[in-house]
Amino acid sequence: MPTFNPPKRLLMGPGPSNVxxxxxxxxxxxxxxxxxxxxxxxxxxxxxxxxxxxxxxNEVTFPFSGPGSAGMELCLINLIEPGDKxxxxxxxxxxxxxxxxxxxCGGTPIVVEQDWGKAxxxxxxxEILKQNQDVNLVAFVHAETSTGARSDIKTLTQIAHSYNCxxxxxxxxxxxxxxxxxxxxxxxxxxxxxxxxxxxxxxLSPVTFNQKxxxxxxxRKSSVQSWFMDINLVLGxxxxxxxxTYHHTAPINSLYGLHKALLLLKEEGLENAWExxxxxxxxxxxxxxxxxxxxxxxxxERLPELVTVTVPNGIDEAKVRSYLLNEHNIEIGAGLxxxxxxxxxxxLMGYTSNEENVxxxxxxxxxxxxxx
Amino acid sequence: MPTFNPPKRLLMGPGPSNVxxxxxxxxxxxxxxxxxxxxxxxxxxxxxxxxxxxxxxNEVTFPFSGPGSAGMELCLINLIEPGDKxxxxxxxxxxxxxxxxxxxCGGTPIVVEQDWGKAxxxxxxxEILKQNQDVNLVAFVHAETSTGARSDIKTLTQIAHSYNCxxxxxxxxxxxxxxxxxxxxxxxxxxxxxxxxxxxxxxLSPVTFNQKxxxxxxxRKSSVQSWFMDINLVLGxxxxxxxxTYHHTAPINSLYGLHKALLLLKEEGLENAWExxxxxxxxxxxxxxxxxxxxxxxxxERLPELVTVTVPNGIDEAKVRSYLLNEHNIEIGAGLxxxxxxxxxxxLMGYTSNEENVxxxxxxxxxxxxxx
Numbered sequence: 001m002p003t004f005n006p007p008k009r010l011l012m013g014p015g016p017s018n019v020x021x022x023x024x025x026x027x028x029x030x031x032x033x034x035x036x037x038x039x040x041x042x043x044x045x046x047x048x049x050x051x052x053x054x055x056x057x058n059e060v061t062f063p064f065s066g067p068g069s070a071g072m073e074l075c076l077i078n079l080i081e082p083g084d085k086x087x088x089x090x091x092x093x094x095x096x097x098x099x100x101x102x103x104x105c106g107g108t109p110i111v112v113e114q115d116w117g118k119a120x121x122x123x124x125x126x127e128i129l130k131q132n133q134d135v136n137l138v139a140f141v142h143a144e145t146s147t148g149a150r151s152d153i154k155t156l157t158q159i160a161h162s163y164n165c166x167x168x169x170x171x172x173x174x175x176x177x178x179x180x181x182x183x184x185x186x187x188x189x190x191x192x193x194x195x196x197x198x199x200x201x202x203x204l205s206p207v208t209f210n211q212k213x214x215x216x217x218x219x220r221k222s223s224v225q226s227w228f229m230d231i232n233l234v235l236g237x238x239x240x241x242x243x244x245t246y247h248h249t250a251p252i253n254s255l256y257g258l259h260k261a262l263l264l265l266k267e268e269g270l271e272n273a274w275e276x277x278x279x280x281x282x283x284x285x286x287x288x289x290x291x292x293x294x295x296x297x298x299x300x301e302r303l304p305e306l307v308t309v310t311v312p313n314g315i316d317e318a319k320v321r322s323y324l325l326n327e328h329n330i331e332i333g334a335g336l337x338x339x340x341x342x343x344x345x346x347x348l349m350g351y352t353s354n355e356e357n358v359x360x361x362x363x364x365x366x367x368x369x370x371x372x
Numbered sequence: 373m374p375t376f377n378p379p380k381r382l383l384m385g386p387g388p389s390n391v392x393x394x395x396x397x398x399x400x401x402x403x404x405x406x407x408x409x410x411x412x413x414x415x416x417x418x419x420x421x422x423x424x425x426x427x428x429x430n431e432v433t434f435p436f437s438g439p440g441s442a443g444m445e446l447c448l449i450n451l452i453e454p455g456d457k458x459x460x461x462x463x464x465x466x467x468x469x470x471x472x473x474x475x476x477c478g479g480t481p482i483v484v485e486q487d488w489g490k491a492x493x494x495x496x497x498x499e500i501l502k503q504n505q506d507v508n509l510v511a512f513v514h515a516e517t518s519t520g521a522r523s524d525i526k527t528l529t530q531i532a533h534s535y536n537c538x539x540x541x542x543x544x545x546x547x548x549x550x551x552x553x554x555x556x557x558x559x560x561x562x563x564x565x566x567x568x569x570x571x572x573x574x575x576l577s578p579v580t581f582n583q584k585x586x587x588x589x590x591x592r593k594s595s596v597q598s599w600f601m602d603i604n605l606v607l608g609x610x611x612x613x614x615x616x617t618y619h620h621t622a623p624i625n626s627l628y629g630l631h632k633a634l635l636l637l638k639e640e641g642l643e644n645a646w647e648x649x650x651x652x653x654x655x656x657x658x659x660x661x662x663x664x665x666x667x668x669x670x671x672x673e674r675l676p677e678l679v680t681v682t683v684p685n686g687i688d689e690a691k692v693r694s695y696l697l698n699e700h701n702i703e704i705g706a707g708l709x710x711x712x713x714x715x716x717x718x719x720l721m722g723y724t725s726n727e728e729n730v731x732x733x734x735x736x737x738x739x740x741x742x743x744x
Contacts, residue, residue: 001417001420001635002413002420003398003632003635004398004401004417004628004631004632005401006401006402006404006410006411006414006628007404007408007410008402009405009408011403011404013404015621016403016404016405016406016621016624018402018403019402019403019625024400024401024402024403024597024625025400026375026376027396027400027625028396028397028399028400029376029377029378029392030378030380030381030390030396031378031383031388031390031391031396031567031573032378032379032381032388033381033385033703034381034390036572036697036703037697038378038379039378042376045373045376049373049374063499064602065438065439065575066437066438066442067437067599067619067620067621067622067623068621069599069619069620069621070437070438070600070620073598073599073600077441097599102464102601104595104597104598104599105595105597135376143424143557149641183379194622195403195725196619201623201624201625202406202622202623202624203437203575203623203624203625203626216515218412220396223476224476225476225597225598226445226476226597226598227445227469227472227473227476227479228438228439228441228442228445246708247441248439248440248441248442248572249387249388249439249440249441249565249567249625250439250574251439251575251623252388252573252574252575253396253399253572253573253575254573254623254625254626255624256376256378259376260375260376263373263375266466280688292488299710300714308673309664317496318729325408325409331404331405331408336618339714371394
């Protein structure tokens with residue numbers, strides 16, 4: 001069995017995005033111990049850099065040792081106790097996943113349903129909260145990776161707060177790609193992923209909790225169902241102070257990569273990164289429309305970092321994707337769930353989001369549409 | 373904030389161990405998608421290589437996307453339903469952790485207590501099982517990383533089976549370091565870690581389940597409490613067959629590293645690796661005794677990959693560790709729990725286990741003992 005030799009792909013799917021050579025280099029730095037004083041310094045720097053990325057001063061801001069889905073579960077199971085009613089907004093796959101997690105940890109989900117491809121409707125949320133005054137948590141997705149729709153996180157949070165609910169916001173695909181201001185918008189808890197607009201390999205989930213969320217967790221009546229994901233225990237290691245208590249062994253080298261990726265983001269500047277994503281996305285949408293195709297999501301709700309394109313009648317979408325992969329080394333994503341076969345998902349996230357990649361893609365896409 | 377530049381440490385603690393430059397190199401290979409056909413090939417190869425490392429033909433053998441503690445939780449919560457009585461053998465920190473997880477998923481732990489530093493006593497296990505005929509799962513640790521003791525996994529498993537119990541064995545520190553034969557010894561479920569004798573960075577947990585364990589999971593009355601760790605869902609992605617269903621995004625680059633580390637293990641040969649660990653450990657123990665110190669665990673129960681040394685009276689163990697780290701760039705581990713301050717934990721795991729490292733360590737250790 002030979003050493004694995006991965007092809008060089010242009011990653012324009014729903015994530016992972018391409019990883020900067022500088023981040024790849026950081027992954028290969030020599031491993032040190034997870035209690036090494038130098039590593040503890042690195043942890044502090046990562047927390048500080050994540051606070052910048054999330055635009056927050058939350059002390060409880062750190063990368064959890066698992067992929068984005070683990071971060072989702074971490075946030076929900078720490079904030080939900082058995083019997084709690086939780087409003088979950090569903091406008092794609094990831095809202096649906098939240099609902100399943102709420103159920104598995106003993107909560108009762110109350111669903112705000114929305115057509116896939118649209119933003120969550122704030123009026124629908126308000127309606128549901130009016131009818132259910134005993135709810136104390138609202139969960140929704142900021143940037144739905146399965147559809148390409150952006151919800152109005154600021155307004156949804158305001159409504160939730162006006163009904164005395166805390167908010168859990170999924171920012172997996174928004175962090176680093178579009179405007180996100182945890183403190184200014186008063187988001188109580190949020191989880192993200194490293195393999196989208198932060199352009200790291202997958203495997204870590206940056207999370208942040210404000211004081212209200214931390215208080216709620218500290219005052220739980222029941223213990224969190226998971227030992228691995230219990231914030232009270234995890235913070236013994238990731239919390240403030242010189243003394244770090246061993247909880248689990250942190251993924252050292254993955255954290256080297258995240259540190260470098262966050263440094264690159266800070267170097268560019270968050271606002272500049274948001275602008276870059278927007279600009280390249282507009283270029284992509286224009287090019288796609290010039291090929292005679294339609295963008296699936298209406299302009300004002302469109303995510304710049306994940307553009308969904310409606311598959312025209314008579315085209316086998318899977319063949320187009322295979323052709324792009326095999327002939328052009330370009331990966332794009334398929335539709336999921338009810339959108340399977342109906343859309344392509346074209347990512348322009350993080351390091352992938354540049355003008356040259358847009359041009360390369362458009363020319364290859366034209367070729368693929370012609371040949372399939 | 374500058375780019376992180378880790379020191380070059382000789383990692384002789386309880387893990388992570390030093391990582392081969394070839395594995396570090398693999399980590400930095402270009403990221404590809406988690407549904408890329410080439411990546412699916414890599415997944416199949418990793419499963420095959422893990423089957424070799426575990427000495428099993430179990431189809432359900434794969435690296436779970438989390439550290440060893442997540443693997444522990446995965447095994448237990450999939451095999452335990454609320455109300456189940458579970459025998460947990462505790463002879464160190466990790467048995468204690470198992471007990472907490474059993475409680476959190478609604479099981480009732482029945483504990484086989486053993487002094488820390490000793491192997492689990494098979495007679496005690498048999499006694500407890502005789503008294504509790506309604507138990508159907510026994511959990512124990514093969515190689516206790518907190519004490520350096522090796523339990524007789526084969527005999528413990530035979531006893532458990534004779535009382536119609538399945539077995540979950542923690543092989544975090546044994547896989548690749550000492551004899552471990554999942555099929556021959558009929559271990560039903562086991563989890564390990566990558567940062568010990570496999571010499572990868574931490575972050576993944578190789579797991580294996582035999583058919584009896586899989587059947588038990590498939591016939592559960594209740595759903596698994598965790599969405600992220602539900603084996604039924606995880607296997608949609610890691611299972612057999614050409615069609616892989618997206619569950620969570622796999623940690624691509626970490627898996628590149630694991631693939632390479634497993635290739636190196638196969639190249640060396642499992643038996644040769646076991647022998648190397650044994651030989652270098654004997655050299656270490658001899659040298660430590662020549663310095664006038666005592667090994668904490670009696671010879672027949674001693675782990676070669678993790679040697680625990682009793683701290684002599686009048687020595688500040690923390691100062692010795694700091695001196696080794698700061699003056700010699702050598703990391704060793706402290707005692708945990710009841711053994712804090714009483715032992716040092718000296719790892720000779722995977723890539724770290726060679727004669728030169730033993731000599732380097734002994735000379736530095738002598739210096740540290742003299743100077744502190």
